Amino acid sequence: MEIFPALLSVVTDPVLLLAILLAAVVGMIVGATPGLTASAAIAMLLPITFYMPPLFALAFLYVIGKSGRYGGSIAAILFNTPGTAASAATQLDGYPLARLGKAGKAMKVATISSIIGDFMGDIMLVIGVGFIAALALKLGPPETFAIYFAAFVVIGSVIGKSILKGLASALIGILVAMVGLDPISGEERYTFGSFELSNGIGLVPLMIGVFVLGEVFAQFEERRKTANPTEDDTREVESNKSFDDGNSLTWQEYKPCLPHALRGGLIGAGIGVLPGLGSAIAAFISYGEGKRRAKNPEQWGKGALEGVAAPEAANNAVSGPSMAPLLTLGIPGSTIGAILLGVFLIHGIQVGPTLFLTDKELVYKLFACGIFGIAAYGLIGYFGATQVARLILKIPTQVLYPLIFLTTFVAAYSARGSLFDVTVMTFAGFGGWLMRKYDFNVAAFVISFVLAKGAEETFRQSMLMSDGGALIFIERPIALAFLLVGLAAMAFRIRGIMKDRKLASGGLEDA
Amino acid sequence: MRAILEGIVLAVLSIAALWGAWQVPSASTGETWAGIVPFGAALGLLIISGLKLACVRRPATERAADSPIADDASLQVIGLFLLAVIYQQSLQWFGYLLPTALVAPVALYAFGVRSWIGLALSAVLCPLIFHIVFFELLGVFPPFGEVFDLLDAIRE
Known part of the structure; x- marks a missing residue:
């Protein structure tokens, strides 16, 4: 078990522990601040990690992602505004509990359940990742391409409201990734004679633009839509002082929540392995399943502690297993995974099955950092969530967003010292805002951008193996199975949408 | 109106991308064409834009309820x-x-x-x-x- 020496190594490195602690605090604050996401924070901090050793960089950003997922529950419970999409399920019972004067209890249930879920996910990751990597080593280019294809289809069709827009976002991501010199033949593609474009579009400026500047534009639009843009948002928590009250949580109170947290952990871990599905789906499935099995379903939605435990455990359990496809196949399962892939590449580490041969120690140390990260945000959250909430209330958003706006430019420039990257970031930001505004899928766009090069390489290798015949993907059973998985996922999604449309007697447009 | 516009924008993008992919020189013997993936992706996008436009054919009353393109x-x-x-x-x-x-x-x-x-x-x-x-x-x-x-x- 490689994890034990890794845990020992991390615990004896005080600087690394301090970085994990700092990441836990940053992630929690970012996750709890409505409008800010862990993805945005990670994208913005990405250039700073260029100057850190690889383990520090990866651990810092990985723990921010974990802690950010948990931080979303603070905003959901106390501000009635989910800090992340996944914490919208926590809000259903979390905020009614806060209104009943039980915000402290709700926060503690959220914290304990998050820790349970996250630990379950990480244990599954540690146990399972080696097996997946060993299997992945046996896959040839056709099988790997089929996995990429399934990932594109699943990510494009399952996330978001519209399948067509999701798939279009994924295809646009692929097209943007094709800009530059072809890595095999050296031919120029979509460069329009520009020297800068021949180097391709950088991952870091694209991510900073889409996730951070795009979010700033979206927040700016939100603020302009309100009657008085100069008035800072007076969140409902101002009048809700209940997080001071009822802080203690007894074992008798948490005992009925435990089965929901354990079930949520299993649901989240299972969903986490599948690329693209993410925390929000896991949280809502866990909430629905928990309510179905609950002894008090009538209480759910009105302020049931179990209604906080179920989605929170699932939401956080996604974190660990979502790293499995990234580390073993090079396929990021989430936007945070896509950014972490960028960190690996920036530090010259090739992600994929061979990672477990070349950098096994680093991978297990990263897992160990994740486990310490859970402990860090758990402790801070259990004893200090209300202080974090107070801090967030003091952040003046009319100052915060302009500062983030300015930071994006210097962060994009710092990545490679290139002003062209700043241009890319600016236009990517506008594109990201447009995609959000018109319900296109930003996550599918970015993940596809990251996957495109690998998919192209394996596709062309397969074509060479088969002398240009596409039948190779059908003749090889594993490849065929993955192609069918992708198509089946899309078919299920279309069926689900059609069913909903039938119920609502709506049109076909959103399918 | 908004859905039609989205379909048209996607169609224009995909046609531009198809044209761009077509500009990539053909492959030498024993190699694969460097434009194959961009061409495939652009073609996929064109099909999606076509499907999007085909799905827009709805009653005028429903279309009127669309949100404005720009506020x-x-x-x-x-x-x-x-x-x-x-x-x-x-x-x-x-x-x-x-x-x-x-x-x-x-x-x-x-x-x-x-x-x-x-x-x-x-x-x-x-x-x-x-x-x-x-x-x-x-x-x-x-x-x-x-x-x-x-x-x-x-x-x-």
């Missing part, structure tokens, strides 16, 4: 985007300090800060703090202004 807030976002474009361009002409000193108060004002002291302070503190963090502590080489560089002038 006042959207136009203001476009204004902020233009500020971003001017800022990134002026970094090339005037280096980091001067454009940041000018853009920081404008951005703060746009987001609702109305304190003149705060805005004035931001013009000094923002370039100073960002410069110290990124260009001094992290050691990134600052962009040099082709027309005029305040940092250069200060150093001289």
Whole structure:
């Protein structure tokens, strides 16, 4: 078990522990601040990690992602505004509990359940990742391409409201990734004679633009839509002082929540392995399943502690297993995974099955950092969530967003010292805002951008193996199975949408 | 209307991408064509835009309920985007300090800060703090202004 020496190594490195602690605090604050996401924070901090050793960089950003997922529950419970999409399920019972004067209890249930879920996910990751990597080593280019294809289809069709827009976002991501010199033949593609474009579009400026500047534009639009843009948002928590009250949580109170947290952990871990599905789906499935099995379903939605435990455990359990496809196949399962892939590449580490041969120690140390990260945000959250909430209330958003706006430019420039990257970031930001505004899928766009090069390489290798015949993907059973998985996922999604449309007697447009 | 526009924009994008992929020279013997993946992706996008336009055929009453394409807030976002474009361009002409000193108060004002002291302070503190963090502590080489560089002038 490689994890034990890794845990020992991390615990004896005080600087690394301090970085994990700092990441836990940053992630929690970012996750709890409505409008800010862990993805945005990670994208913005990405250039700073260029100057850190690889383990520090990866651990810092990985723990921010974990802690950010948990931080979303603070905003959901106390501000009635989910800090992340996944914490919208926590809000259903979390905020009614806060209104009943039980915000402290709700926060503690959220914290304990998050820790349970996250630990379950990480244990599954540690146990399972080696097996997946060993299997992945046996896959040839056709099988790997089929996995990429399934990932594109699943990510494009399952996330978001519209399948067509999701798939279009994924295809646009692929097209943007094709800009530059072809890595095999050296031919120029979509460069329009520009020297800068021949180097391709950088991952870091694209991510900073889409996730951070795009979010700033979206927040700016939100603020302009309100009657008085100069008035800072007076969140409902101002009048809700209940997080001071009822802080203690007894074992008798948490005992009925435990089965929901354990079930949520299993649901989240299972969903986490599948690329693209993410925390929000896991949280809502866990909430629905928990309510179905609950002894008090009538209480759910009105302020049931179990209604906080179920989605929170699932939401956080996604974190660990979502790293499995990234580390073993090079396929990021989430936007945070896509950014972490960028960190690996920036530090010259090739992600994929061979990672477990070349950098096994680093991978297990990263897992160990994740486990310490859970402990860090758990402790801070259990004893200090209300202080974090107070801090967030003091952040003046009319100052915060302009500062983030300015930071994006210097962060994009710092990545490679290139002003062209700043241009890319600016236009990517506008594109990201447009995609959000018109319900296109930003996550599918970015993940596809990251996957495109690998998919192209394996596709062309397969074509060479088969002398240009596409039948190779059908003749090889594993490849065929993955192609069918992708198509089946899309078919299920279309069926689900059609069913909903039938119920609502709506049109076909959103399918 | 909005759905039609989205379909048309996707169609235009995909046709441009198809044309771009078609410009890639054909492969030499034993190699695969470098334009095959962009061409496939562009073709996929064209099919999606076609499906999108085909799905729009709905009753006029339903179409009327579509949200507007652009509202006042959207136009203001476009204004902020233009500020971003001017800022990134002026970094090339005037280096980091001067454009940041000018853009920081404008951005703060746009987001609702109305304190003149705060805005004035931001013009000094923002370039100073960002410069110290990124260009001094992290050691990134600052962009040099082709027309005029305040940092250069200060150093001289």
